[in-house]
Structures are given as C-alpha cells and as structure tokens.
Amino acid sequence: MPPAPDPDTVRWASAAVRRFAGATNLLVAARRFRILGGDVRDAAALHALLTGLGARRAAPHEPVDQLWCLGTPEESTVVIEREADRPAGATLIVIDAGRHLPAVDEDAFGPVAPVRPGVLGVPMLSEDVFLVSTGRDPEDDPAADARLRWARRSMPVSRAVAAELRDGGLLRGTRIGVSMVLEPKTAVLSLLLRDAGAEVAVYAHADETDDAVADALRRAGLPVHASSTATTAEQKTLALAMLDTRPHILLDDGSHLIRLAHQERPDLLPTMLGAAEETTSGLRPLRVLASHGELGIPVIAVNDARTKTFFDNRYGTGQSTVFATLDLLDGLPSDAHRARAGGAAVVAGFGHVGEGVALVLRALGFRVVVAETDPVRALQALFAGHAVAPLDDAVRDADLVVSATGVTDTISLAVLRSCAPGAVIAVAGGVDQEVALDAAAGSGAVSSPIGPKADRLAWDDGHHVVVLDRGGCINITAAEGNPVEIMDLSFAVQLGAVRMLLEHGDELARDVVPIDPAVDEATARTALAAFGNRVAPPGSGTAGGVVPSSDGPTGRDPDVRTHRFGAPA
Numbered sequence: 001m002p003p004a005p006d007p008d009t010v011r012w013a014s015a016a017v018r019r020f021a022g023a024t025n026l027l028v029a030a031r032r033f034r035i036l037g038g039d040v041r042d043a044a045a046l047h048a049l050l051t052g053l054g055a056r057r058a059a060p061h062e063p064v065d066q067l068w069c070l071g072t073p074e075e076s077t078v079v080i081e082r083e084a085d086r087p088a089g090a091t092l093i094v095i096d097a098g099r100h101l102p103a104v105d106e107d108a109f110g111p112v113a114p115v116r117p118g119v120l121g122v123p124m125l126s127e128d129v130f131l132v133s134t135g136r137d138p139e140d141d142p143a144a145d146a147r148l149r150w151a152r153r154s155m156p157v158s159r160a161v162a163a164e165l166r167d168g169g170l171l172r173g174t175r176i177g178v179s180m181v182l183e184p185k186t187a188v189l190s191l192l193l194r195d196a197g198a199e200v201a202v203y204a205h206a207d208e209t210d211d212a213v214a215d216a217l218r219r220a221g222l223p224v225h226a227s228s229t230a231t232t233a234e235q236k237t238l239a240l241a242m243l244d245t246r247p248h249i250l251l252d253d254g255s256h257l258i259r260l261a262h263q264e265r266p267d268l269l270p271t272m273l274g275a276a277e278e279t280t281s282g283l284r285p286l287r288v289l290a291s292h293g294e295l296g297i298p299v300i301a302v303n304d305a306r307t308k309t310f311f312d313n314r315y316g317t318g319q320s321t322v323f324a325t326l327d328l329l330d331g332l333p334s335d336a337h338r339a340r341a342g343g344a345a346v347v348a349g350f351g352h353v354g355e356g357v358a359l360v361l362r363a364l365g366f367r368v369v370v371a372e373t374d375p376v377r378a379l380q381a382l383f384a385g386h387a388v389a390p391l392d393d394a395v396r397d398a399d400l401v402v403s404a405t406g407v408t409d410t411i412s413l414a415v416l417r418s419c420a421p422g423a424v425i426a427v428a429g430g431v432d433q434e435v436a437l438d439a440a441a442g443s444g445a446v447s448s449p450i451g452p453k454a455d456r457l458a459w460d461d462g463h464h465v466v467v468l469d470r471g472g473c474i475n476i477t478a479a480e481g482n483p484v485e486i487m488d489l490s491f492a493v494q495l496g497a498v499r500m501l502l503e504h505g506d507e508l509a510r511d512v513v514p515i516d517p518a519v520d521e522a523t524a525r526t527a528l529a530a531f532g533n534r535v536a537p538p539g540s541g542t543a544g545g546v547v548p549s550s551d552g553p554t555g556r557d558p559d560v561r562t563h564r565f566g567a568p569a
Helices: 007-024 040-052 073-083 144-153 156-168 184-195 211-219 232-243 256-264 266-271 280-291 306-330 352-363 375-383 391-397 413-418 437-442 484-507 517-530
Strands: 032-036 066-069 092-096 113-116 119-122 126-133 175-179 199-203 249-252 274-277 299-301 344-348 367-371 400-403 424-427 446-451 454-458 464-468 512-514
Touching (some): 007 040, 007 126, 032 040, 040 352, 066 073, 113 144, 144 184, 144 211, 156 517, 184 199, 232 256, 249 256, 249 484, 256 266, 274 280, 274 484, 280 299, 306 352, 306 484, 306 517, 344 391, 352 375, 367 391
Parallel strands (some): 032 066, 175 249, 249 274, 274 299, 299 512, 400 424, 424 464
Antiparallel strands (some): 113 119, 119 126, 446 454
16 A cells, blocks of 8 residues: 655645646546556545545546546557547546656647647547646636537536427527526526527626626627626616516526516516526525515526535535635735645535535545534534534634535624634635625724735734635636536526426416426436446336335335235235
8 A cells, every 4th residue: 555645745636636627627526537657656646536526446448537647648648549449429538647747748649729728629539538737727718619619518418408498399489587607507508598499698797707708608699698897786787687688487596686576577577487596595585585475486496406406516516616715725825824735624514515515625635624503414524524513613723714504694703703813714605795704894804915816804903814705606706617517417407497487387386396306317317328327217126136216216106014924914
C-alpha cells in the first residue's frame, strides 16, 4: 500500500480535478475513470480523490469516461488511440494531468479544434474524444455558442424527453416562461422547448445572467429579458415584461416569478395551466401561500422529485459549490484567510445539499463538522462519519463555513462574531441574507474587497471574516453552475412537469403538487442508459436474476398471509 500523500500532493490533486471540472462543467461522480502512468503517490492521491467524489475505477476491459494521464506522452498516445475505438456518442475525456510536464502530446492525433474554452476536439481521431489540460487555464472567452453545443451533447435525457413532447405535438401553441439561471444548460432547455413547438420567453436575475448566453438565445430568435448590469428596479421591469408575454406555464427557480405574478399580474393566473419550481427555498413560500388558500395555480414540485433532489442537490451542488469556493480562494493572497486543505470545515444544514457539500469537503481533505437543528438529520451526519455540534460552537475553530440551509439569517450576526478570525464564509444555493450582512453592517462591521467576489468583513475590535460573493449562491455567481449531466436530470424532470401540466393542468388543485412518480422512473431509466448501464424493463420480477426494488412496486400485490407457521388454511 503506497504511503499517504503529502499535503502538496493533495493540493495538486485537488487543483487538477477542479481545473478539469472548470474547463468541462462535467460531473466527477458516477463516471468510470482510469489513471495512466505517473508517480505512484500522485496516482494514489488522484485515485482517492476521484473515488471519494463518487467516481468509479474502470475494470481492465471496461470502457472509460475519463482517462487521467500522468505519465509520458508516448505511453498516453497508445492508450488514447485504443480507447478512442468506441461506439458513436460514447464520450471520452482525456485529461492531461501531468504534474510537472505534459502527459499528452496534443499533436499526435492530427489537428485539434477548440470545442469550448479549455476543451479541444480531435476530429481525426474521433468526434467523441476530447482533450483537457489541467496545466493551463481555459481561455478567457465567453464562447457562448460553443458552450451551448457542449452542454447539448451532454444532455441526452432532456433531449429524449423533449423529442417525445415534439413528436406528440403537445407543445404547439403553448407559451412557456423560463425563469432560471441563464447559462448554457438553461439555454439548451429553452431551445429544446422551442424546438418541440413552444413559444419560449426567458428571464434571469442580473447576478445569474451570462450576457453572452443571453445574446446567443436572442440570435436564435428567443425573447430574453435579462442583463447582468440591471438594477433592482430594472430587473423588476424585465420580469414583468416576461410575464406580459402571458405564459401558459412558468418554469421557475426560487419561485420569484410565480410570486411576482401573484403580486403584480393576478389577472394572468386564470389563463395559466400552472408552473414548476425546482428549489427547496422556492417551494417554502409557495406552500405557505397554498396553506392560506392564496396559490392561484398548480405548481409542480420539481425539487421534490427523487431524480432531482438525490442528484442535483447532493452531487451537483456539492461539487460545484465546493469547487467554486476553493477556486476563488486560490485567487486570494494566502494570508487573507485561514482556509487550507486538511483544515476544519463547518457545514450548516444536512439536507441533500449539506450532505453533498460535506461529502466533497471530506474528499478534498477537510475535517467536517455538521451543524443541524433537526435531530434526525444530525444523526444522519453522525452516521456519515462527520462530527456534529451547534453552529455557534462549531465555527469557533473552523477555517471554512458553508451554509447549506436556504434559510435567512443562518449565518447570523452571533455566528459571524463567533467565527475564528479569518474564517471563510460561503453559501450553497441560498436566499437573501442567509449570511446576515445587513445585521453585521448595523453592528459596525465594514466590508472591503480583497479579491474577485471576496470581501473582508471587519469590526472595530479587530475581529474579521472573509465572505464570498456577499453571501450569494457561489456556484452560480462565481462559476458555471451545476455539472451538465446533473442539470440534464433536473431539466428532464422539468419537461416531465410540463407534460403533467399540459395533460392534467385543468384537473390539478391550486396547490403544490408532487411530481408523477412515472416521471422519476422514466428519467432514471434514460439516465442509466446514458451512463452506459443496462437496466431491467419496467415491471420485471425476479426471473432471470432481476431483483425488484425493496421499496417500490413489484407489479403484483404481495401475499399478506403469514407462512411462518406453515401453509395457511
């Protein structure tokens, strides 16, 4: 067994994986990988990190999704050419992770072509093989059209569901408003809806708008009501302009447009089939409205779909939040904060998002303490191998604090004052004032920038912390959001919600409505196939070695009589 890697090797492995994710916006978990060549300690550190994040080492004769090259270009070339012989559509990402020298000869395969910033295609070798180097930064180029094409090729589940809607003609004449983070994956969803027959209008908040992507959608003919420089008043004007297109269906993130329609355009509600909401924080106020009898349309709880929450919240937000946080810290002076790999991290909240954040932090070498007010979830954290403590106590020795609750004032003034000096505060997901910055300012704290999307919050007595992106949703405002494959699942569920509203909207209660379980099952089956796995057909029993789910339907009612005492009379 190789010796434990030294801290420098751990930092190198962390940086390499984060550079891969930043260049590709792809997922680490669930992917098959192989590490080729290199120093045994480097390979061991990289292997431990990838498996800790949920990736799986490929068996000797199994195709790989990611080939991590650490050795010489000569040995890499032979293996890359062999792995490139694969079925059409089976993507291979070759990562040059050479620690000191390049491990891949990019010129060995003929001319290469930029596919998106940081990713090269090798058309002479295969249309499905791409090269990424962790030794150089991606080009600083918005390249929106290229990023849209890249996202689309990695969204097979959404493409399949949209094709069904198109072929069934369900969307013809339907107006759909999309109010989500405006980046390549959301743009692909909007275009899939358009191509399936819908009339689509798009809105996004200023801090969630990629202007290059907005322009790409405008060039494609979609009305886009968004600008990264819009003031609060201008954002409201843009949002109302989107609502004034009178959408039959709203797809929302945070339920801001759903609530704005209730507040400012109540005459629109009787003409709507309904809406779909994909966040925990967005569903909370809608459930309050429903409990008061004030929700005027059915809202499909996309967030509660198993194929959304179990994957988007846990693996997607976990990876993208922690990676974006550490990427920002890499750009700050080392003496500006105390966060270090191998240090102590606190995760506030242990729902699916907190679970994912804790998993990634631990894989990257942090010692994780979870603060959770729900005793059952706190017990889950304990069983997952994390320490558990009240938040005020946990932050006293923490280097990094990540809020994963989606609840206002989680990182309260008292918590901020209890933090270790120089501790870093970040938010996963999030709502306004999840970090109590207004209360901190009221107590005399002064905020001053120390780097991109990083501020030093200091009090007169010398106590200070570092707040990233003013407590904003760090994986969205400082990075490209969740990995493509993860959003493919969530958007497939959104499309399933659209089908529900088209087929049954008039029958649904004016309430928060659970997603049809059939949407979850269909999404999961399509995703399993896309990940290269064979699955049993629906309704299979135990014949042929197929094992039914332990908690799902088996297709027939069980024999409720006990046989423990012999055959029933």
